Amino acid sequence: MKNWKRNVRRVIPYTPGEQPNEPDMIKLNTNENPYPPSPDVFAAMRAFDADRLRLYPDPTAGVLVDALAKRYGRKSSEVFVGVGSDDVLAMCYLTFFNSGKPILFPDITYSFYDVWANVFGIPFASQPLDENLCIRRQDYYKENGGIVFPNPNAPTGVYLPLADVEDIVSHNPDVICIVDEAYIDFGGMSALPLIDKYDNLLVVQTFSKSRSMAGARIGYAFGNERLIGYLNDVKYSFNSYTMDQWTLSCGAAALGDEAYFRATVEKIVATRERVKRELAALGFTMPDSLGNFLFIRHRSVPARELFEALRKAHIYVRYFNKPRIDNMLRVTVGTDEEMDRFLTFLKEYLKKSLKE
Numbered sequence: 001m002k003n004w005k006r007n008v009r010r011v012i013p014y015t016p017g018e019q020p021n022e023p024d025m026i027k028l029n030t031n032e033n034p035y036p037p038s039p040d041v042f043a044a045m046r047a048f049d050a051d052r053l054r055l056y057p058d059p060t061a062g063v064l065v066d067a068l069a070k071r072y073g074r075k076s077s078e079v080f081v082g083v084g085s086d087d088v089l090a091m092c093y094l095t096f097f098n099s100g101k102p103i104l105f106p107d108i109t110y111s112f113y114d115v116w117a118n119v120f121g122i123p124f125a126s127q128p129l130d131e132n133l134c135i136r137r138q139d140y141y142k143e144n145g146g147i148v149f150p151n152p153n154a155p156t157g158v159y160l161p162l163a164d165v166e167d168i169v170s171h172n173p174d175v176i177c178i179v180d181e182a183y184i185d186f187g188g189m190s191a192l193p194l195i196d197k198y199d200n201l202l203v204v205q206t207f208s209k210s211r212s213m214a215g216a217r218i219g220y221a222f223g224n225e226r227l228i229g230y231l232n233d234v235k236y237s238f239n240s241y242t243m244d245q246w247t248l249s250c251g252a253a254a255l256g257d258e259a260y261f262r263a264t265v266e267k268i269v270a271t272r273e274r275v276k277r278e279l280a281a282l283g284f285t286m287p288d289s290l291g292n293f294l295f296i297r298h299r300s301v302p303a304r305e306l307f308e309a310l311r312k313a314h315i316y317v318r319y320f321n322k323p324r325i326d327n328m329l330r331v332t333v334g335t336d337e338e339m340d341r342f343l344t345f346l347k348e349y350l351k352k353s354l355k356e
C-alpha cells in the first residue's frame with residue numbers, strides 16, 4: 001500500500017434524493033416546495049447589479065442577518081447564517097461537539113447526522129424511536145457530548161411537543177442541544193423562545209422548504225450571543241465568504257413578504273391534510289405528519305414495489321432501504337394537481353395489483 005493511502009480521510013457520503021429532469025415528472029422525493037419563491041425574490045434578482053460581483057460579499061452577511069433578526073424579533077447578535085442548514089449544522093458540530101463523548105440523535109432521522117459525526121471523528125449513539133416512531137425523551141437523559149434532532153422529525157413527520165423538547169434541553173445543561181426545525185413552519189411550535197431560558201440551545205431553520213428556496217442555499221441558527229459568537233469564530237476560520245452577495249439580497253427580500261409566505265404554507269398544509277385522508281381511504285397508514293411530507297405504508301403492497309412502479313410513471317418519491325423503515329415511502333406534499341395525479345396513479349395501481 002502507498003503510504004499516503006494510510007492518511008486519507010475516508011468517509012461514506014450522504015446520498016441526497018435524485019434530481020431527475022423529465023418534462024412530465026412529478027417530483028415528490030426531496031421535500032422541495034412546489035410553489036415559486038415570493039415575487040419579491042424575483043424582483044430582487046432583477047434589481048441585482050452584477051457589477052457588485054467584483055467585490056467580496058459582506059463577511060457578516062449583514063443584510064440577511066438583520067432581516068432575520070427583525071422578522072423573528074431577536075437581536076442580530078443572536079443569528080448565525082450559512083449555506084443551507086446543512087452548512088449551519090456542520091459548523092455547529094465542529095464548534096460544539098468536542099467532548100469526546102458520544103452525541104445523541106434518533107435512529108430514524110435526517111441521514112446527514114451520522115455523516116457529519118463520521119467526517120469530524122465525533123462518536124455518536126443513535127437512540128431508537130418508540131414503536132409509534134416517536135422520540136422518547138428519557139433516552140436523552142444519559143451522559144453525552146451533545147444532542148441533535150429535527151422537530152418535526154424527518155422522515156417520519158412526527159412532531160415532539162415543545163414541553164418534551166424543553167425537557168430534553170433542561171436535562172442536558174452541560175452540552176449543546178440543537179433542534180433542527182427545517183419543517184417547523186408547516187405546523188409545530190418553534191423552540192426559539194426557549195433560547196432566552198437555556199444557554200445551551202440552538203434552533204436551526206432553513207429557506208429550503210417553507211420559503212421555496214432550496215436552490216439558494218440559506219440556513220440559519222438562533223442562540224444566545226455567546227454561542228453565535230463561537231459559531232462565527234469557527235466560520236471565519238474556515239471560509240469568511242460562505243454566502244454570495246446575490247443570495248444575501250434574495251434572502252432578505254423573501255423575509256419581507258410575510259403574506260406570501262403564510263399563503264404558501266397554508267396551501268401546503270391544506271393539501272397535506274386532504275391527502276392524508278385520501279391515502280387512508282386507499283389502505284395506507286402513516287404517522288401524523290406536521291411536515292411538508294407524509295411517511296406512508298400500504299397494508300398489502302410493499303413499499304419498494306410501489307416506489308418502482310411510481311418511478312416508471314415518472315412520479316418520484318423517496319424510499320430508504322434501511323432497517324425499520326424499508327416498507328415505507330416518504331412523499332413530499334406537492335400542488336393539489338400533482339397530488340391528484342399521484343392519487344389517481346395509486347388508485348389504478350392498487351386496483352390492478354389487488355385483483356391479481
Ligand SMILES: *Cc1c(COP(=O)(O)O)cnc(C)c1O
Binds near residue numbers: 207
Ligand atoms: C432539508 C433538511 C435540512 C437541510 O436543509 P438545507 O437548508 O437545504 O441544507 C436539514 N435538516 C432536515 C431535517 C432537513 O429535512
